[in-house]
Amino acid sequence: xxxxxxxxxxxxxxxxxxxxxxxxxxxxxxxxxxxxxxxxxxxxxxxxxxxxxxxxxxxxxxxxxxxxxxxxxxxxxxxxxxxxxxxxxxxxxxxxxxxxxxxxxxxxxxxxxxxxxxxxxxxxxxxxxxxxxxxxxxxxxxxxxxxxxxxxxxxxxxxxxxxxxxxxxxxxxxxxxxxxxxxxxxxxxxxxxxxxxxxxxxxxxxxxxxxxxxxxxxxxxxxxxxxxxxxxxxxxxxxxxxxxxxxxxxxxxxxxxxxxxxxxxxxxxxxxxxxxxxxxxxxxxxxxxxxxxxxxxxxxxxxxxxxxxxxxxxxxxxxxxxxxxxxxxxxxxxxxxxxxxxxxxxxxxxxxxxxxxxxxxxxxxxxxxxxxxxxxxxxxxxxxxxxxxxxxxxxxxxxxxxxxxxxxxxxxxxxxxxxxx
Amino acid sequence: xxxxxxxxxxxxxxxxxxxxxxxxxxxxxxxxxxxxxxxxxxxxxxxxxxxxxxxxxxxxxxxxxxxxxxxxxxxxxxxxxxxxxxxxxxxxxxxxxxxxxxxxxxxxxxxxxxxxxxxxxxxxxxxxxxxxxxxxxxxxxxxxxxxxxxxxxxxxxxxxxxxxxxxxxxxxxxxxxxxxxxxxxxxxxxxxxxxxxxxxxxxxxxxxxxxxxxxxxxxxxxxxxxxxxxxxxxxxxxxxxxxxxxxxxxxxxxxxxxxxxxxxxxxxxxxxxxxxxxxxxxxxxxxxxxxxxxxxxxxxxxxxxxxxxxxxx
Numbered sequence: 001x002x003x004x005x006x007x008x009x010x011x012x013x014x015x016x017x018x019x020x021x022x023x024x025x026x027x028x029x030x031x032x033x034x035x036x037x038x039x040x041x042x043x044x045x046x047x048x049x050x051x052x053x054x055x056x057x058x059x060x061x062x063x064x065x066x067x068x069x070x071x072x073x074x075x076x077x078x079x080x081x082x083x084x085x086x087x088x089x090x091x092x093x094x095x096x097x098x099x100x101x102x103x104x105x106x107x108x109x110x111x112x113x114x115x116x117x118x119x120x121x122x123x124x125x126x127x128x129x130x131x132x133x134x135x136x137x138x139x140x141x142x143x144x145x146x147x148x149x150x151x152x153x154x155x156x157x158x159x160x161x162x163x164x165x166x167x168x169x170x171x172x173x174x175x176x177x178x179x180x181x182x183x184x185x186x187x188x189x190x191x192x193x194x195x196x197x198x199x200x201x202x203x204x205x206x207x208x209x210x211x212x213x214x215x216x217x218x219x220x221x222x223x224x225x226x227x228x229x230x231x232x233x234x235x236x237x238x239x240x241x242x243x244x245x246x247x248x249x250x251x252x253x254x255x256x257x258x259x260x261x262x263x264x265x266x267x268x269x270x271x272x273x274x275x276x277x278x279x280x281x282x283x284x285x286x287x288x289x290x291x292x293x294x295x296x297x298x299x300x301x302x303x304x305x306x307x308x309x310x311x312x313x314x315x316x317x318x319x320x321x322x323x324x325x326x327x328x329x330x331x332x333x334x335x336x337x338x339x340x341x342x343x344x345x346x347x348x349x350x351x352x353x354x355x356x357x358x359x360x361x362x363x364x365x366x367x368x369x370x371x372x373x374x375x376x377x378x379x380x381x382x383x384x385x386x387x388x389x390x391x392x393x394x395x396x397x398x399x400x401x402x403x404x405x406x407x408x409x410x411x412x413x414x415x416x417x418x419x420x421x
Numbered sequence: 422x423x424x425x426x427x428x429x430x431x432x433x434x435x436x437x438x439x440x441x442x443x444x445x446x447x448x449x450x451x452x453x454x455x456x457x458x459x460x461x462x463x464x465x466x467x468x469x470x471x472x473x474x475x476x477x478x479x480x481x482x483x484x485x486x487x488x489x490x491x492x493x494x495x496x497x498x499x500x501x502x503x504x505x506x507x508x509x510x511x512x513x514x515x516x517x518x519x520x521x522x523x524x525x526x527x528x529x530x531x532x533x534x535x536x537x538x539x540x541x542x543x544x545x546x547x548x549x550x551x552x553x554x555x556x557x558x559x560x561x562x563x564x565x566x567x568x569x570x571x572x573x574x575x576x577x578x579x580x581x582x583x584x585x586x587x588x589x590x591x592x593x594x595x596x597x598x599x600x601x602x603x604x605x606x607x608x609x610x611x612x613x614x615x616x617x618x619x620x621x622x623x624x625x626x627x628x629x630x631x632x633x634x635x636x637x638x639x640x641x642x643x644x645x646x647x648x649x650x651x652x653x654x655x656x657x658x659x660x661x662x663x664x665x666x667x668x669x670x671x672x673x674x675x676x677x678x679x680x681x682x683x684x685x686x687x688x689x690x691x692x693x694x695x696x697x698x699x700x701x702x703x704x705x706x707x708x709x710x711x712x713x714x715x716x717x718x719x720x721x722x723x724x725x726x727x728x729x730x731x732x733x734x
Contacts, residue, residue, distance in 0.1 A: 010522040017515075
């Protein structure tokens with residue numbers, strides 16, 4: 001028993017140390033979050049930048065009633081606006097747009113007063129942010145003007161501030177709105193983490209098995225280490241590496257939360273309420289559950305990937321044999337993306353009980369509170385059972401496969417391996 | 422009698438229509454050094470892989486140390502596969518430490534021992550380099566260290582010397598002999614007959630998946646007399662013609678006389694004395710392993726294969 005664990009430990013340690021030491025690991029650990037944050041930052045920056053860089057607008061008001069109020073609001077939103085006399089005429093304004101003196105101009109006329117319709121004339125598209133802004137400014141102004149006679153104007157203005165839907169889930173435990181938002185956000189983030197890590201780290205296991213088999217080191221190793229121990233050590237080693245990477249990322253996230261957010265808060269205007277942001281952060285329970293789903297899911301998929309690696313002899317074969325297993329990951333991911341939009345398919349809750357789908361489909365349901373606790377428990381139980389069965393079958397395929405050279409086995413041969421191993 | 426280190430009984434292994442090993446019996450007593458000889462494709466590697474339980478024989482039994490080659494028994498073996506397998510991205514010393522560790526050795530102990538071996542094989546300065554930075558020959562030495570690191574009771578070496586320069590071959594040969602002094606049983610395969618002749622006490626010759634001959638090398642040679650006598654002498658050689666020997670070949674200063682039923686060694690010696698020839702050398706020539714092999718394989722077609730293989734490596 002002692003040698004058994006020493007061997008597993010030896011394999012695990014080698015797998016872990018050799019992976020963590022590589023430039024690839026260091027690079028991906030640093031690069032992936034930097035890249036993701038950078039992309040988000042860049043997108044936000046570009047959006048703001050393009051919006052601000054093209055801001056010279058003109059306004060022609062043929063109604064003689066709206067111009068003043070609309071221009072005040074547009075300027076308040078940060079645009080450089082010039083009110084043009086209605087006498088100037090649109091031909092002249094068109095010329096100025098074409099010759100780049102102004103970027104665009106807005107035309108208000110009788111139709112605006114009646115229906116809130118107005119023209120925006122420019123060479124380029126206004127973009128979504130500007131479009132929505134201008135529309136709301138014009139419509140609000142028109143509405144206010146029409147309602148100004150009546151007493152209820154003040155109340156209506158409040159209504160114009162925008163609708164707010166509060167959502168209350170029935171039949172589950174009671175949750176605050178912040179908890180609700182947090183649950184959905186955690187679920188979404190969890191799906192991404194689970195999907196990417198199971199796929200990525202699973203591929204590491206496959207590659208590791210395949211390499212060992214291809215360069216025949218396995219023949220030496222297997223002369224003393226049983227295949228089961230070798231496979232276990234390998235999966236644990238890659239898993240430990242994955243946990244290290246995820247841990248580093250989590251630590252960074254916490255650090256940003258603790259240091260970055262207060263710094264941001266100090267520089268933000270008072271009305272920005274960051275306490276809401278804190279409410280969105282996932283709770284300890286959800287994180288614990290994420291860990292459980294990750295561990296079970298990783299082992300489940302890794303044993304499959306190990307078996308795939310063991311039955312192939314070349315990279316090309318592995319890529320083909322990989323496909324069904326990867327589909328097993330992609331299908332629940334797709335289903336989950338659908339059910340983000342609507343809970344409309346009740347059978348999806350049942351699909352989430354399928355052990356290979358559970359990490360990706362059940363975790364978000366658990367995090368958002370959509371699935372009752374017994375269903376979550378059931379999914380974990382099913383996964384544990386499936387893990388036992390999968391490890392058994394994969395272990396047998398692995399045992400025969402790693403010493404087998406030549407053509408990839410057919411399905412029938414695989415069955416024989418499992419039966420006879 | 423102590424159980425044999427390796428015992429194969431009626432072992433047969435086929436791959437599809439091709440029979441790689443056919444009804445092979447082989448016993449290696451403890452402490453022996455045995456060369457498994459045969460041309461490429463004769464079934465040497467298949468035989469070895471069955472000993473290591475990498476392949477399962479179709480028929481027959483394989484025993485190591487008197488029992489099924491399970492993990493406990495296999496961990497007493499130092500195995501060098503024919504295809505050189507190394508973790509290319511690992512550092513040399515780390516790789517050896519790993520190989521020792523999975524055989525249940527203490528990490529610190531292995532590290533020390535591995536370092537000693539590396540120094541001895543003049544690889545000390547490469548210890549912290551990645552294996553892939555080493556030449557093929559150096560990698561082979563590293564792998565060889567991996568097989569002896571845990572002081573195995575049995576060394577199974579598949580073509581251990583191929584691809585090495587003569588100096589390194591000699592170094593490895595001396596280590597193999599040293600391991601034997603230590604009490605280890607040694608089996609190695611080779612297609613280089615001269616090398617086997619130099620190292621082995623026992624040989625097993627296989628050809629086309631069948632065993633041709635096995636046993637103690639000296640006994641085999643005695644049994645397989647070549648029937649050629651080499652004589653060197655001063656003076657006239659006309660007396661040779663009167664002997665009744667049909668084949669006489671001049672090799673350097675010597676004459677090689679092929680004996681026949683009517684003419685044996687004693688007769689030649691007596692004739693020489695009677696003629697008053699001053700004999701410098703009189704030797705009953707032993708056949709080389711190569712000659713024995715060719716004689717027993719009974720197939721001249723094997724010979725070019727051997728020559729080619731010997732020359733290429």
